[in-house]
Amino acid sequence: MRRTLIFLYLLSASFTVFAQPVPTLTINRERIIAPIQPTMWGVFFEDINFAADGGLYAELVKNRSFEFADPYMGWDLDLHSYKTTEFQLINRGTAAPSNPRFLRLKITDDSSYISLTNEGFRGMGFRKGEEYDFSVMMLAREGSPVIRVELLDSTTVIASATINGLDAAWKKYSVRLKAGETTGRGKLKLTVLGKGVVEMDVISCFPVNTWKGRPGGLRADLVQWLADMKPGFVRFPGGCIVEGRDLANRYQWKKTVGDPNERQLIINRWNTEFQHKLTPDYFQSYGLGFYEYFLLAEDIGAAPLPILNCGMACQFNTSELVPLDQLDPYIQDALDLIEFANGSADTKWGKLRAAMGHPQPFNLTMMGVGNEQWGPQYVERYKIFSKAIHEKYPAIKLVSSVGPFAGGDLFNYLNPIMRELKADLLDEHYYMPPEFFLRNATRYDKYDRNGPKIFAGEYAAHVRNTDGTNRNNWQSALSEAAFMTGLERNADVVHMSSYAPLFAHVDAWQWAPDLIWFNSLNSYGTPNYYVQKMFATNKGTHLISVTENGQPLTGQDSLYASAVWDEATGETILKLVNASATERQRVINSSSRTVKWKSAQLQTLQADSLAEINSLANPRAIEPSTRVIDWKKEKATIRIPGRTVVVLRIK
Ligand code: AHR
Numbered sequence: 001m002r003r004t005l006i007f008l009y010l011l012s013a014s015f016t017v018f019a020q021p022v023p024t025l026t027i028n029r030e031r032i033i034a035p036i037q038p039t040m041w042g043v044f045f046e047d048i049n050f051a052a053d054g055g056l057y058a059e060l061v062k063n064r065s066f067e068f069a070d071p072y073m074g075w076d077l078d079l080h081s082y083k084t085t086e087f088q089l090i091n092r093g094t095a096a097p098s099n100p101r102f103l104r105l106k107i108t109d110d111s112s113y114i115s116l117t118n119e120g121f122r123g124m125g126f127r128k129g130e131e132y133d134f135s136v137m138m139l140a141r142e143g144s145p146v147i148r149v150e151l152l153d154s155t156t157v158i159a160s161a162t163i164n165g166l167d168a169a170w171k172k173y174s175v176r177l178k179a180g181e182t183t184g185r186g187k188l189k190l191t192v193l194g195k196g197v198v199e200m201d202v203i204s205c206f207p208v209n210t211w212k213g214r215p216g217g218l219r220a221d222l223v224q225w226l227a228d229m230k231p232g233f234v235r236f237p238g239g240c241i242v243e244g245r246d247l248a249n250r251y252q253w254k255k256t257v258g259d260p261n262e263r264q265l266i267i268n269r270w271n272t273e274f275q276h277k278l279t280p281d282y283f284q285s286y287g288l289g290f291y292e293y294f295l296l297a298e299d300i301g302a303a304p305l306p307i308l309n310c311g312m313a314c315q316f317n318t319s320e321l322v323p324l325d326q327l328d329p330y331i332q333d334a335l336d337l338i339e340f341a342n343g344s345a346d347t348k349w350g351k352l353r354a355a356m357g358h359p360q361p362f363n364l365t366m367m368g369v370g371n372e373q374w375g376p377q378y379v380e381r382y383k384i385f386s387k388a389i390h391e392k393y394p395a396i397k398l399v400s401s402v403g404p405f406a407g408g409d410l411f412n413y414l415n416p417i418m419r420e421l422k423a424d425l426l427d428e429h430y431y432m433p434p435e436f437f438l439r440n441a442t443r444y445d446k447y448d449r450n451g452p453k454i455f456a457g458e459y460a461a462h463v464r465n466t467d468g469t470n471r472n473n474w475q476s477a478l479s480e481a482a483f484m485t486g487l488e489r490n491a492d493v494v495h496m497s498s499y500a501p502l503f504a505h506v507d508a509w510q511w512a513p514d515l516i517w518f519n520s521l522n523s524y525g526t527p528n529y530y531v532q533k534m535f536a537t538n539k540g541t542h543l544i545s546v547t548e549n550g551q552p553l554t555g556q557d558s559l560y561a562s563a564v565w566d567e568a569t570g571e572t573i574l575k576l577v578n579a580s581a582t583e584r585q586r587v588i589n590s591s592s593r594t595v596k597w598k599s600a601q602l603q604t605l606q607a608d609s610l611a612e613i614n615s616l617a618n619p620r621a622i623e624p625s626t627r628v629i630d631w632k633k634e635k636a637t638i639r640i641p642g643r644t645v646v647v648l649r650i651k
Contacts, residue, residue: 141194256289
C-alpha cells in the first residue's frame with residue numbers, strides 16, 4: 001500500500017501557490033456547543049460469530065461438560081477394544097439440573113486404554129513457551145488408573161503431564177503444561193491407562209496468560225483491542241441474543257452468574273439462524289456471564305450497559321410474547337440486576353456480587369429494555385418496565401427500542417410514541433450501504449434538541465462483495481468515518497454510539513462485517529476498528545464549531561468535518577474525512593482570540609483502494625500513522641489526500 005508521506009504544509013495565509021484560492025475551514029474554539037458525553041463512542045458486544053465461547057472467553061475445550069445437544073460433539077473417543085473398554089454417558093437429570101451429564105470410562109484390562117481428544121473451537125491456540133492450565137472434575141470408582149494429559153499440534157505431542165492417585169469422590173484435578181511449539185490447530189488429548197472405572201466432567205484448559213492473568217478468564221489479545229479503544233461503554237450481551245429465537249432461548253442473566261460450572265448451557269440462537277451459515281457446535285456455556293461483563297467494562301474504564309429481555313422473543317423469528325399479567329418475573333430480573341450491580345453486600349444480589357469477588361458496586365447507570373422490538377406490544381411492555389424501574393431507581397437511564405431499522409414503518413410508528421413517552425435514550429440501528437452513511441452525515445442535524453437522546457446502538461456500512469459476503473474494506477470504514485463526524489457534530493443529541501457486531505472468528509462466523517477478527521491464535525483490527533479508535537481516543541470534552549463559508553462540512557466537495565476541544569489537555573481536535581478519490585486542500589483557521597497554537601499531532605488513516613482490507617495474513621495493511629508537526633501560525637494549509645481520515649490535535 002502506498003503511504004502518503006508529506007501532505008501537510010504550514011504556510012502563511014497569504015502564501016499563494018494555487019491557481020484557485022484555497023477554501024478556509026474555520027474552527028471557533030470560543031463557541032462551545034455542547035459537552036461530549038463520556039459515553040459517546042462505545043462497543044457493542046454480542047455472542048455472535050463465536051465471540052464468547054471460542055472467542056473472548058479463553059476456555060480452549062469445546063463442550064467441556066458433554067452438555068451440547070450431541071454430547072460428544074468436539075470430542076473424539078478412541079477405545080482400545082470393545083472387549084476391554086466401555087464408555088457411558090450418565091445423566092443425573094434433576095439431581096444436577098445445570099450440569100446433568102458426565103462421562104464414565106471402564107477398562108477391564110491393565111494393558112488397555114481409552115483416549116478422548118478435544119478439537120477446540122476450530123483448533124486450539126498454543127504458543128511455544130506459554131503455559132496452560134488443564135483441569136477436570138474426576139473420581140475413580142474402581143481401580144487406580146492413570147490419566148495422561150497431552151497438548152497436541154495436530155498429532156504431535158507438544159506438552160504432557162500425568163495425573164494419578166485418583167480419589168473415590170468427585171475432586172478437581174489440575175496440571176499446568178508448557179507448550180513446546182506454537183500451533184493454531186492444537187488439540188487436547190486425555191488417555192486413561194490401566195484397569196478401573198473413571199468418571200469425568202468439566203474438562204477444561206485455559207491459557208495462564210489471560211487478561212489480567214485471571215484464572216479461567218478472558219483472552220488477553222482480544223480484550224487488549226477493546227482497552228486500546230478506550231470505549232465509553234460496553235453494551236452486552238447483544239443484540240438478538242437478548243431476545244432469543246423463542247422465550248425459552250432468551251438471555252437470562254441470573255443463569256450466567258455464580259460458579260461457572262453451575263451455569264446451565266443453552267444453544268446459541270445463531271447456531272441455526274442462517275441456513276447458509278449453520279454452526280451446529282455453537283452453544284453458550286455462559287463462562288462469560290454478567291459478572292464477567294461488568295468486570296470487563298470496569299477493567300477498560302467503560303460504563304456497563306446491559307440490555308434485558310422485556311417479555312418479547314425475536315420478532316424476526318417467533319414473536320413469542322409474555323402476557324402482560326405475567327411480566328413480573330421479567331421486571332424483577334431488571335430490578336434485581338440493578339441490585340446485583342449496585343446494591344450493598346447486605347442485599348441478596350449485592351451479596352452474590354461480593355461473593356464472586358467484587359464487594360464494591362459496579363456503578364450501573366443505564367439499562368436497555370428489549371433489543372430490536374417493535375409495535376404496540378413493545379410500547380405496552382416498555383411502559384410497565386419504565387414505571388417499575390424508575391419508581392425504584394429514578395436515576396437509572398433506560399435505553400429503548402425504536403425498531404430494527406432507522407426508518408420505514410416500524411420506526412415511524414415507534415419513534416413518535418417513544419418521544420411522547422419521554423424515553424431517555426432511543427436505540428437506532430442501521431446496517432446500510434456506504435452511500436447511506438455518506439448521505440446521512442446530516443441525519444441528526446434535524447433532530448429535536450429537547451427530545452430523547454440518541455444511542456446509535458448498532459451500525460455498520462455493508463459492502464456486498466462479488467463472493468456475496470460483506471467485508472470490512474476501506475470503502476466501508478471511510479463512509480463510517482464521514483458519518484461519525486455527523487454523530488460528533490450532533491453530540492448535544494447523540495450521547496452514545498457503537499459499531500456492530502464487535503468480534504468474529506474467521507472460521508466460525510455467521511454475520512459480517514465485524515470490527516475485530518480472530519482465529520484460535522491471532523487477531524486483527526479492521527480499518528473500521530481504526531476509525532472507531534481514532535474517534536474514541538480523540539473524543540475531547542466539548543463540541544466546538546468548524547465551518548466553511550459559515551456552514552458545517554457535511555459532504556460538500558466530498559469533505560466531512562467535526563471539531564472538539566479537550567478540557568484536560570487544552571487541545572483542539574479536528575476530524576476531517578476526504579471521501580473523494582483525489583486530494584483536497586483547506587486553510588485551517590483558528591478564530592480563537594485567546595488560544596495560541598504551538599504544535600499539532602497529525603493522525604492519518606488512508607488506503608488507495610476502496611477494496612483494501614486487513615486480514616490475518618496482512619493485519620496492518622491499513623492502520624493509522626501519527627506524526628508531530630510544528631504549528632506556530634494561526635493559519636495553515638492542509639492537503640488531504642483522496643480517501644483519507646485525518647485527526648489533527650492542535651496544542
Ligand atoms: O449485530 C447483529 C444483529 O443485528 C443483532 O443481534 C441485532 O440486534 C441486529 O439485527
